Amino acid sequence: MTARSLGAGSKVALLCHGYTGDTRAKLANTLLRYGKADVVAIVDSACAGQSFDALTGIPTAAPIVATVREAADLGAEILVIAVALLGGQIPPEWRTDLLFAADAGMSIVNPMHVRLEHDDELRSRIREGRWIWDLRVEPEGLQPASGxxxxxxxxxxxxxxxxxxxxxxxxxxxxxxxxxxxxxxxxxxxxxxxxxxxxxxxxxxxxxxxxxxxxxxxxxxxxxxxxxxxxxxxxxxxxxxxxxxxxxxxxxxxxxxxxxxxxxxxxxxxxxxxxxxxxxxxxxxxxxxxxxxxxxxxxxxxxxxxxxxxxxxxxxxxxxxxxxxxxxxxxxxxxxxxxxxxxxxxxxxxxxxxx
Amino acid sequence: MTARSLGAGSKVALLCHGYTGDTRAKLANTLLRYGKADVVAIVDSACAGQSFDALTGIPTAAPIVATVREAADLGAEILVIAVALLGGQIPPEWRTDLLFAADAGMSIVNPMHVRLEHDDELRSRIREGRWIWDLRVEPEGLQPASGxxxxxxxxxxxxxxxxxxxxxxxxxxxxxxxxxxxxxxxxxxxxxxxxxxxxxxxxxxxxxxxxxxxxxxxxxxxxxxxxxxxxxxxxxxxxxxxxxxxxxxxxxxxxxxxxxxxxxxxxxxxxxxxxxxxxxxxxxxxxxxxxxxxxxxxxxxxxxxxxxxxxxxxxxxxxxxxxxxxxxxxxxxxxxxxxxxxxxxxxxxxxxxxx
Missing domain, CATH: 3.40.50.300 (P-loop containing nucleotide triphosphate hydrolases)
Known part of the structure; x- marks a missing residue:
């Protein structure tokens, strides 16, 4: 695994099935508003072909596509699970998207509680030089507060x-x-x-x-x-x-x-x-x-x-x-x-x- | 590892070096007041030979001894780290006691944040049929609250x-x-x-x-x-x-x-x-x-x-x-x-x- 980041120049697809325009897609919205990465597609089978700008009021040239395959065809190198759901679980039906992304040579950013780095099948399919970034892992060396x-x-x-x-x-x-x-x-x-x-x-x-x-x-x-x-x-x-x-x-x-x-x-x-x-x-x-x-x-x-x-x-x-x-x-x-x-x-x- | 408990009939030593009579030894105090296990010794080199009852007001026949060896000689089968310290770390100098307990055939109860089950050296020295019980491990299958x-x-x-x-x-x-x-x-x-x-x-x-x-x-x-x-x-x-x-x-x-x-x-x-x-x-x-x-x-x-x-x-x-x-x-x-x-x-x- 190499350095994990969403820095300037990285090409990102935002996985949002069914949540585009919903406040739970706040990771998508925030990356489009404030992120440094280049968003090449929003993946949402529920509203593919519609305008993200029209749905959310957030301007972007990135199209909404139905599948991770289409996002890969548009040059996406990183797939970001771009929603926040109560309890922090990934919808089980999104697993196909994650496996496809790995097979297509993409890195994966995971904002949920589940540790994708511990998912042997997914990890084994991540290509050399690509990575999984589990965002919600507790940092090392923490101490209680002391005021x-x-x-x-x-x-x-x-x-x-x-x-x-x-x-x-x-x-x-x-x-x-x-x-x-x-x-x-x-x-x-x-x-x-x-x-x-x-x-x-x-x-x-x-x-x-x-x-x-x-x-x-x-x-x-x-x-x-x-x-x-x-x-x-x-x-x-x-x-x-x-x-x-x-x-x-x-x-x-x-x-x-x-x-x-x-x-x-x-x-x-x-x-x-x-x-x-x-x-x-x-x-x-x-x-x-x-x-x-x-x-x-x-x-x-x-x-x-x-x-x-x-x-x-x-x-x-x-x-x-x-x-x-x-x-x-x-x-x-x-x-x-x-x-x-x-x-x-x-x-x-x-x-x-x-x- | 077999079932971990401090049930009736189990013979327990309470590791408290320097904390007997201190509120941070509340695990010791609570086990003596309310626990089902049979406490055979309190291990505290700072006050060995003194009366636990006199120091704390909690009646017990168990003596305060200086070493885990003495507790083992009194029949202790389980060593409980019996203090609560801010931040949940085990004092490094207590490691000798833990290793001695394992070598002497004792099980270990650990109330601190550090995972002793992940301590390869200690685990390898725990005898067949004995166990390490890390009390502070998050349970499986948790959900956010819903009122x-x-x-x-x-x-x-x-x-x-x-x-x-x-x-x-x-x-x-x-x-x-x-x-x-x-x-x-x-x-x-x-x-x-x-x-x-x-x-x-x-x-x-x-x-x-x-x-x-x-x-x-x-x-x-x-x-x-x-x-x-x-x-x-x-x-x-x-x-x-x-x-x-x-x-x-x-x-x-x-x-x-x-x-x-x-x-x-x-x-x-x-x-x-x-x-x-x-x-x-x-x-x-x-x-x-x-x-x-x-x-x-x-x-x-x-x-x-x-x-x-x-x-x-x-x-x-x-x-x-x-x-x-x-x-x-x-x-x-x-x-x-x-x-x-x-x-x-x-x-x-x-x-x-x-x-």
């Missing part, structure tokens, strides 16, 4: 939100780019397979054992803080999601000074469990702050802005949603994709050292 | 607290025994290596990946709820501990109806990090409840009592501590070891179906 991030003098900005896949990573990356455009040196901690894949570094938090979860975050925050004006930390899940429990590790590991609250406009229930109601946003924001401050044991972070995901709305609806959220919560609000991150940067300014 | 525990009609009682090793497991076991003595059918979810070791079942929560942590708790709660009048769940860590992040998984997995708050009387700082201040107890109790209720998304649990650990106090000091805690927090308070669990059971009574 070290509290000693940092620069802002630690954590994204938190109301559900999985509402746009926490996107908001964080857009904010990073906005700050960098102003000459800021930004540390970034990707904490999920999508961020790792797009940025080439980070930790797969949900694949890390509970005892080391906060420590893994802390260690990345400390490393990223070197020669940085602030550190952005990609959040995971939501405290109101019955399946999600990463927030405490993220909060204790990063000891955040600032929270960017992310919500999908109009959403009132957890998407995969429609009996689970998203709480009143103001109370939820306060709860995140209270958990971080832990009844006074730690400094209380500031929720400095709301990133509102309005991808599913018309421009007018989006404007209305931003205006009403801003009014009701009293916090600067914007859709970072639609409106940019100027409001976020302005709200952060008082905490940053003069540029 | 199923909310559908249960019986109480789910979770212990929460102010630090690691303050007595959450002890309080839960004592409460289980008290309820059982009244004819109640009690489900019990052990969530750490100590509880698993003492009770023979449970999950090593801190060795489980974040994505499956709440689901592992939920799955045990559902199984234990069958034919039970209530389920007790052993808590882990504390939300004010910079290293600990298991509480959210415990809360979402068990969807508790009742919280038993556990505190070591007089303790004001996290033991292993004396810069970390334990918050005001009343505010901390409210925070646990708020996290569980998540700003109204889930039912709010009742904190029904305080288990106060007074092991380090004189009887008079203990009485004073209980009285002042009860007055200041307005909740039934008792040291379950010193005073029994009558107050806890009385406080729970309104939530239980008539016996």
């Amino acid at each position: 070290r991030a509290l000693g940092l003098s620069i802002p630690r900005i954590l994204t938190v939100g109301t559900d999985m896949a509402v746009g926490k990573l996107t908001a964080a990356i857009e904010l990073m780019r906005g700050l960098e455009a102003q000459g800021r040196r930004v540390g970034f901690v990707a904490t999920g397979q999508v961020g790792i894949c797009a940025l080439g570094r980070g930790i797969p938090l949900d694949g890390i054992r509970v005892d080391f979860a906060a420590g893994a975050v802390e260690s990345e925050v400390m490393r990223e803080s070197e020669r940085a004006d602030c550190v952005l930390i990609e959040g995971q899940g939501a405290i109101c999601h019955p399946s999600a429990s990463a927030n405490l590790a993220l909060i204790r590991g990063s000891m955040p000074t600032h929270l960017l609250f992310v919500h999908r406009a109009g959403q009132t229930r957890i998407r995969s469990m429609d009996w689970a109601i998203i709480p009143d946003l103001e109370r939820m924001i306060r709860l995140y702050e209270d958990i971080a401050a832990c009844a006074g044991a730690f400094p209380k972070p500031v929720t400095f802005a709301i990133a509102l995901n309005t991808a599913h709305m018309s421009p007018t609806e989006a404007e209305d949603a931003v205006r009403s959220t801003e009014t009701s919560l009293g916090l600067p609000t914007a859709d970072p994709i639609r409106h940019g991150v100027g409001k976020f940067i302005a709200a952060l300014a008082p905490a940053m050292t003069p540029a | 199923r525990a909310l559908g249960l009609s019986i109480p789910r009682i979770l212990t929460v607290g102010t630090d690691m090793a303050v007595g959450k497991l002890t309080a839960a076991i004592e409460l289980m025994r008290g309820l059982e003595a009244q004819g109640r059918r009690v489900g019990f979810v052990a969530t750490g290596q100590v509880g698993i070791c003492a009770l023979g079942r449970g999950i090593p929560l801190d060795g489980i990946r974040v994505d499956f942590a709440a689901g592992a708790v939920e799955s045990e709660v559902m199984r234990e709820s069958e034919r039970a009048d209530c389920v007790l769940i052993e808590g882990q860590g504390a939300i004010c501990h910079p290293s600990a992040s298991a509480n959210l998984a415990l809360i979402r997995g068990s969807m508790p109806t009742h919280l038993l708050f556990v505190h070591r009387a007089g303790q004001t700082r996290i033991r292993s990090m004396d810069w970390a201040i334990i918050p005001d107890l009343e505010r901390m109790i409210r925070l646990y409840e708020d996290i569980a209720a998540c700003a109204g998304a889930f039912p709010k649990p009742v904190t029904f009592a305080i288990a106060l650990n007074t092991a380090h106090m004189s009887p008079t000091e203990a009485e004073d501590a209980v009285r002042s805690t009860e007055t200041s927090l307005g909740l039934p308070t008792a040291d379950p070891i010193r005073h029994g669990v009558g107050k806890f059971i009385a406080a729970l009574a309104p939530a239980m179906t008539p016996a």
Whole structure:
């Protein structure tokens, strides 16, 4: 196995059967938006021939094809399983695609919990010089957290939100780019397979054992803080999601000074469990702050802005949603994709050292 | 390797070098209090020849010896690494003890994160019919949580607290025994290596990946709820501990109806990090409840009592501590070891179906 990456110039196919346009295809969307690799095809038999741009609003010249064979014919060298499914299992019927990709001489990027490197059949069919990259493997040498991030003098900005896949990573990356455009040196901690894949570094938090979860975050925050004006930390899940429990590790590991609250406009229930109601946003924001401050044991972070995901709305609806959220919560609000991150940067300014 | 257990009749030595009487030797203490195995020796070169009872207040006829050799001479068949250390590593100098135990024909119980089953040298020296039991291995077939525990009609009682090793497991076991003595059918979810070791079942929560942590708790709660009048769940860590992040998984997995708050009387700082201040107890109790209720998304649990650990106090000091805690927090308070669990059971009574 040689070095595994999705660097500039690599030719990638995104495997998305049935999920194109769905928020669970966020790995596909994020690689198209922020990745360095050259995407040559999206593989989705359910919508082959349609326009990815029309289906998602994300511009790309790559066609949607029905099979991995077609992607290989278009020059794909790497097949990325480009969806995030609850529980992290690969749909069994996708195995044919993976075996075909190996036989066709492609490398494979796997964001799921299952270890494809331990799959003897698949591994034996991977050609010399190609590789399997299991993104969700726990790093070596982890330690429990020790509260070290509290000693940092620069802002630690954590994204938190109301559900999985509402746009926490996107908001964080857009904010990073906005700050960098102003000459800021930004540390970034990707904490999920999508961020790792797009940025080439980070930790797969949900694949890390509970005892080391906060420590893994802390260690990345400390490393990223070197020669940085602030550190952005990609959040995971939501405290109101019955399946999600990463927030405490993220909060204790990063000891955040600032929270960017992310919500999908109009959403009132957890998407995969429609009996689970998203709480009143103001109370939820306060709860995140209270958990971080832990009844006074730690400094209380500031929720400095709301990133509102309005991808599913018309421009007018989006404007209305931003205006009403801003009014009701009293916090600067914007859709970072639609409106940019100027409001976020302005709200952060008082905490940053003069540029 | 044959079946691994610490069942009735097995002859056990507890390896505790330097930790006898320390709260980090809680595996030793819990096995002596609640385990079924016959403890033939405690191995601690720092206090060999002294009385374990005098050092800890836990009655046992087993002597403290300096070496594993002496324990073997007393008939020990199983060596238990009987301490819990932050980060779950085995002190390197204990390796000699482990190798000696293997050579002497003993089995080994390992509560740490490191996998002794993967230690070729040690494994090769374990005799036929003996075994290594790595307690902290993630179970197979886990799923993310789905909020199923909310559908249960019986109480789910979770212990929460102010630090690691303050007595959450002890309080839960004592409460289980008290309820059982009244004819109640009690489900019990052990969530750490100590509880698993003492009770023979449970999950090593801190060795489980974040994505499956709440689901592992939920799955045990559902199984234990069958034919039970209530389920007790052993808590882990504390939300004010910079290293600990298991509480959210415990809360979402068990969807508790009742919280038993556990505190070591007089303790004001996290033991292993004396810069970390334990918050005001009343505010901390409210925070646990708020996290569980998540700003109204889930039912709010009742904190029904305080288990106060007074092991380090004189009887008079203990009485004073209980009285002042009860007055200041307005909740039934008792040291379950010193005073029994009558107050806890009385406080729970309104939530239980008539016996």
